[in-house]
Amino acid sequence: MKYAVLILALFLGQGITAQTPKSKPTPAKKPAAQKPRTTSSPLTEKDQFAKASAHELAADRIAALEKFVTAFPQSENRQAAADLIGSSRALMAEEKLLSGNAAEAVALFKKVVDEAPLPIPNELFNESISKIPSMLFRHGERAASFEIAKLIESKVENNSAHLLELASFYVNIENGSEAMRVAAKAAAKDPTSAAVYRTLALAHRINFDVDAAANAYAKALELEPASSSSRRGLAEMKRALGKSDEAATLYRDLLAKNEADVPARTGLVLALFDSGKRDEAESEMATALQRAPSNFVLLAGAAYWYASRGIGEKAVELAEKALAIEPRYVWSHIALGRGLMARGKPVPAEQVLVRARAHGNFPTLEYEIASARLASGFFRDAVEDLSKQFTLTDGGVKTNLGGRVAHVEKTLADLVAFERKASIFTPVAADTVEASETLRALLELDKLATATAAANDAEIAVAVDAFVKGADKMKVHRQIYAAGLLLQKRVAVGKALELTKAATGNSDTGLDVADPGAAVMASELYESRVTAFRKGEYLLVPEVPRQTLSAILRGRIEELTGWAFYQQGNFPDAVIRLRRSISVMPDKSAWWRSSMWRLGSALASDGKDAEALHAYIESYKTDKPDFGKYAIVESLYLKINGTTDGLEAKIGAERVAAMPISSPIAPAPEAPAAASTSEVVQPAAVATPEAGPIDVKPEPLKPTSETIVETRPTEVSPSPLQVPVKTEPVSPTVWEVEAKKEPRPLPTENKTEVGAEPRPVEASVAATSEKAATTADKPAIVVERKAVPKPLFEPIIITIPSNRPARIVPEKKNTTAGEKDGAVKAAISSGDARPRVIDGQDVTTDEPTPCQVALSQDNVSLINGGGSVGILVNLDAPGDIKTLAAISSSPKDVEVILEPEIGGVPDRRLYVIRSTSAALGVYQIAFVAPCGKKDLIVTVR
Numbered sequence: 001m002k003y004a005v006l007i008l009a010l011f012l013g014q015g016i017t018a019q020t021p022k023s024k025p026t027p028a029k030k031p032a033a034q035k036p037r038t039t040s041s042p043l044t045e046k047d048q049f050a051k052a053s054a055h056e057l058a059a060d061r062i063a064a065l066e067k068f069v070t071a072f073p074q075s076e077n078r079q080a081a082a083d084l085i086g087s088s089r090a091l092m093a094e095e096k097l098l099s100g101n102a103a104e105a106v107a108l109f110k111k112v113v114d115e116a117p118l119p120i121p122n123e124l125f126n127e128s129i130s131k132i133p134s135m136l137f138r139h140g141e142r143a144a145s146f147e148i149a150k151l152i153e154s155k156v157e158n159n160s161a162h163l164l165e166l167a168s169f170y171v172n173i174e175n176g177s178e179a180m181r182v183a184a185k186a187a188a189k190d191p192t193s194a195a196v197y198r199t200l201a202l203a204h205r206i207n208f209d210v211d212a213a214a215n216a217y218a219k220a221l222e223l224e225p226a227s228s229s230s231r232r233g234l235a236e237m238k239r240a241l242g243k244s245d246e247a248a249t250l251y252r253d254l255l256a257k258n259e260a261d262v263p264a265r266t267g268l269v270l271a272l273f274d275s276g277k278r279d280e281a282e283s284e285m286a287t288a289l290q291r292a293p294s295n296f297v298l299l300a301g302a303a304y305w306y307a308s309r310g311i312g313e314k315a316v317e318l319a320e321k322a323l324a325i326e327p328r329y330v331w332s333h334i335a336l337g338r339g340l341m342a343r344g345k346p347v348p349a350e351q352v353l354v355r356a357r358a359h360g361n362f363p364t365l366e367y368e369i370a371s372a373r374l375a376s377g378f379f380r381d382a383v384e385d386l387s388k389q390f391t392l393t394d395g396g397v398k399t400n401l402g403g404r405v406a407h408v409e410k411t412l413a414d415l416v417a418f419e420r421k422a423s424i425f426t427p428v429a430a431d432t433v434e435a436s437e438t439l440r441a442l443l444e445l446d447k448l449a450t451a452t453a454a455a456n457d458a459e460i461a462v463a464v465d466a467f468v469k470g471a472d473k474m475k476v477h478r479q480i481y482a483a484g485l486l487l488q489k490r491v492a493v494g495k496a497l498e499l500t501k502a503a504t505g506n507s508d509t510g511l512d513v514a515d516p517g518a519a520v521m522a523s524e525l526y527e528s529r530v531t532a533f534r535k536g537e538y539l540l541v542p543e544v545p546r547q548t549l550s551a552i553l554r555g556r557i558e559e560l561t562g563w564a565f566y567q568q569g570n571f572p573d574a575v576i577r578l579r580r581s582i583s584v585m586p587d588k589s590a591w592w593r594s595s596m597w598r599l600g601s602a603l604a605s606d607g608k609d610a611e612a613l614h615a616y617i618e619s620y621k622t623d624k625p626d627f628g629k630y631a632i633v634e635s636l637y638l639k640i641n642g643t644t645d646g647l648e649a650k651i652g653a654e655r656v657a658a659m660p661i662s663s664p665i666a667p668a669p670e671a672p673a674a675a676s677t678s679e680v681v682q683p684a685a686v687a688t689p690e691a692g693p694i695d696v697k698p699e700p701l702k703p704t705s706e707t708i709v710e711t712r713p714t715e716v717s718p719s720p721l722q723v724p725v726k727t728e729p730v731s732p733t734v735w736e737v738e739a740k741k742e743p744r745p746l747p748t749e750n751k752t753e754v755g756a757e758p759r760p761v762e763a764s765v766a767a768t769s770e771k772a773a774t775t776a777d778k779p780a781i782v783v784e785r786k787a788v789p790k791p792l793f794e795p796i797i798i799t800i801p802s803n804r805p806a807r808i809v810p811e812k813k814n815t816t817a818g819e820k821d822g823a824v825k826a827a828i829s830s831g832d833a834r835p836r837v838i839d840g841q842d843v844t845t846d847e848p849t850p851c852q853v854a855l856s857q858d859n860v861s862l863i864n865g866g867g868s869v870g871i872l873v874n875l876d877a878p879g880d881i882k883t884l885a886a887i888s889s890s891p892k893d894v895e896v897i898l899e900p901e902i903g904g905v906p907d908r909r910l911y912v913i914r915s916t917s918a919a920l921g922v923y924q925i926a927f928v929a930p931c932g933k934k935d936l937i938v939t940v941r
Helices: 002-017 045-053 058-071 078-098 102-114 122-127 129-138 142-155 160-172 176-189 194-206 210-223 228-240 244-257 262-274 278-291 296-308 312-325 330-342 346-358 363-376 379-389 412-424 433-449 457-468 475-489 493-503 516-534 546-567 571-584 590-605 609-621 627-641 647-651 817-830
Strands: 391-393 396-401 405-409 537-540 761-765 796-799 836-838 841-843 853-855 859-862 868-875 885-888 894-898 908-915 921-929 932-940
Touching: 045 058, 045 078, 058 078, 078 102, 078 122, 078 129, 102 129, 102 142, 122 129, 122 160, 129 142, 129 160, 142 160, 142 921, 160 176, 160 194, 176 194, 194 210, 194 228, 210 228, 210 412, 228 244, 228 262, 244 262, 262 278, 262 296, 278 296, 296 312, 296 330, 296 412, 312 330, 330 346, 330 363, 346 363, 346 516, 363 379, 363 396, 363 412, 363 433, 363 516, 379 433, 379 475, 379 516, 391 433, 396 412, 405 412, 412 433, 433 457, 433 475, 457 475, 457 493, 475 493, 475 516, 475 546, 493 546, 516 537, 516 546, 546 571, 546 590, 571 590, 590 609, 609 627, 609 647, 627 647, 853 921, 853 932, 859 868, 859 908, 868 921, 868 932, 885 894, 894 921, 908 921, 908 932
Parallel strands: 859 932
Antiparallel strands: 391 396, 396 405, 537 796, 761 796, 836 841, 853 868, 868 908, 885 921, 894 908, 921 932
């Protein structure tokens, strides 16, 4: 046969040579006829297992291995096949989790655990099963991670090592209670394991139980005397408990074994400081910093020690060095803040501490911020933020330590001490007992004064006395704040009058405080400060001459005294005191306008209608337009003159509201703010007016000249626990909103350096007395904004910019009409261009202009039950931002609130995202416009 094929080929070859090359045909090949058949023996069991295991795709590998197990149920490779099936399923589940298919991923993970053999082989457990809870938790599937962790626990209850791995998962996510429970199980199975007791010690520490942690470390060291980690842990707990000498001995033992042990040398230096051996500590610190110049933990710890002893200069120096090395370490910010307070600079201290919110959110930080505000005179700011983290109970104060562990102590100082001791192991606080008690009294006073039910005046008086007690120079400011609060809430008016009388004559003393400008002008700065904080800015307190501050302070005392008389119905004395206030207040200032308006109320109630009208007009025409106040002015003018003719000329056309009052407004009770410029006081009933307009001018008041002083910005640098385990980064819980005078450039023009640290910059100059004339919820008020009187001072606002890298926008390509039609159809089929309902209207776009909805952050983290964050939303292409809709996946747990438009830029909006319940979990906010959409992931913890 072989020769026949060859002869045929030669014959054909001769025929082919007689033809031209172009017509040469291709001979057909018959490989099957050329090669002999071969037979192969069946694959052995071992070969089939190897072949099934060699599949590259996890799905193929699982199918082949399952077929193998069915074919060879008694195979010696059966266990290996089962292990490989489990690890392959885990790999598939991880891929689904990364692709966003969480439901299928969770189902596969559960199947891996359910079908795992008992006992679970170490390799399968260590390489696959033990990693499942952490993986789910990192991707936001918290409930599933806990569920599977419980399932794993039920399968490894007899394996101490596996239980220890599970306990480590709970430690990593700072769930101390579960970590202690599982570690205790492991200890019961293997009471001789030092590793179990070290894990148990960590669990106690993250639950802020320093005593129990010390006992566990001592047990671990007893079981394993050579363990450096057990010895170091015990030394840290000894420091936290104030046993500094014992801690120093343990640290020296560690250094004797290893001189390069940086944590041990750091601990030794700080233990020497705590023992009062300052000279030796400073010598050792110099040596330690020579060996490790970037040891920011040592610098921050030493800075806090100096601050706690009132050595502010040294504290500031070391804390600034620590922040230059690692700006994200919150305790460096706290040490710097305390150092500045020790130097008598509470306002810059507040600025430093507010910046720290970008890197942490726990009760001690809010306590430190409140302490700086208390020392500055920002009492309202202090109590509002403090009350978000601390609540009063019967005889104590409650908070969630670390945002997780509910705890109650008698005092604020005792409560926050747990976080300090468990975090930086420092037994002595940098605050004072007096300041802590004053903050607690402020909480108590605010609680009683703002209670919905009628508060007992006697109880309020006790809280007031606790708040204002002492002989320090800030006392007069506390008296004024307390009096203003009582009068605003219309409670304990007699006590308020008592406070103003006690404050009279002490105004000069009140100007000798650390920052008199902040203390005197705190009430008027409040709204501007709140607005600045919401935009990620910080409002610098303007410098005002002492003479002007003295006038404001004396005028405030007289105003509050007069208003107390007014609320008691003593109108003649109220008029006298309010005239005194106006005579000393800086002319046309916010405080002058407030006193003038209240004088109008007192005069109207005393039957002096014409004089009341003049006072109302004088206050209103120099203030911002306000419909409520305008209604009162118009009503009284109409009563006196019988017509509103001439009113516009008196108050200015730009201040006339669009809805005139056709009939007089009856008198009504009023609850004034302490020095609010927006309070509305209804006039008392007036007599029948005479014909013709009347304009009675009382005796001219003696104004005080105003002084405008340019302010200068102050340059400052930007989980309480420092557990040596893996933790997930926490998104900042502060506002990260850009604010500039000019419209924000497109992202392609943004040249922000990646990783650059935030720096304070001057952003805008705004009068604190200015507010928007109209708002979305008051459409009936139409006011044309024209010239506005210059305020007493012009505070400077500095921006706290985000250090996020610039976002890169892909270059746009020109598309043909056909491509565009195809893109639009695809968008419609996917739902991107379907009709939406926005503000109650259907919005349908057949061919939407493509745009990108851009968020200042794609992921945020909030504390449950009130935590909030600001999100700036932009449209990166021409589009109407007003068509943007924000939709929460669970409005009852996470709400989204639109703030008024900012910056005058039409393509930008500011939204507030707030946790409204105690529920934990991961939620989604969808920002949808007809031309595009973007999702925000919100983790509530």
